Amino acid sequence: MRMLLTAIAVAGIVLNPGSAQNFSLALRLDSRPLLEAGELTLQGSYYLELLPGLEAGLRAHAGLGLTAAPGGGGRGKGKGRGKPEDGSSLPGFGLSPYLEYAAPLLDGPALNLEGYAGARADLSLSPPGYALGFNLAPYAGLDLGYALADGWELLAGLEARLYLLPAEAYLSSYLEADFYGLDPLTLYAGYSLYLGAVLAGGSYLGHGPYLGAFYPVLEGLSLQGEAGGDGAWYAFVRLRVRF
Secondary structure, three states: OHHHHHHHHHHHHHHOOOOHHHEEEEEEEEEOOOOOOEEEEEEEEEEEEEEOOEEEEEEEEEEEEEEOOOOOOOOOOOOOOOOOOOOOOOOEEEEEEEEEEEEEEEEOOOEEEEEEEEEEEEEEEEOOOOEEEEEEEEEEEEEEEEEOOOOEEEEEEEEEEEEEOOEEEEEEEEEEEEEEEEOOEEEEEEEEEEEEEEOOOOEEEEEEEEEEEEEEEEOOEEEEEEEEEOOOEEEEEEEEEEO
């Protein structure tokens, strides 16, 4: 946990000491498979806009496995209010610097389409023995948003990623409906699908529904809960603070 806080703090000081509003910390409690395994994770992120649309940032997590997961933690990631977020599926420590460019492709009164592309490096320490892992991954994707009547919004996303060490292609997508009519509470539900192919041989497919709620407790402090299934049923609760 101390390593995570130090890494994020150093990144903020080096990149731009005056950009504290781009810094967030979150505490997340996961159960995957549901009621069989548990993990408590501290997540941190920092980003800086270098140029309009060009962003450099750092994501990190430190996870503590509360119970062992039969067969491992799996690759699924909860979506929740937009494009997929990176999360730890195994106990350990992870650090991911990235560079990303995003641009609006369509900006209408109801329909919005954004494209993005970037590259990331993943450094991890995972038990047993806390072996060191490293990978590089260029990626690109599309995010679509369509505002409906009566506080509803339809979201969709598609992302392609190529891991280089070892070579592995990864494709993820989701379709989601958000309801804002209970302001400030947001309810959402959707369906996610991901497909991976290790170029040296082998592939995997995961898909399933998810639903959740997002609530801003105070300014800069939010609470989110989600449950679903994408190969294994899961649930998580996350408390996030933004500065």
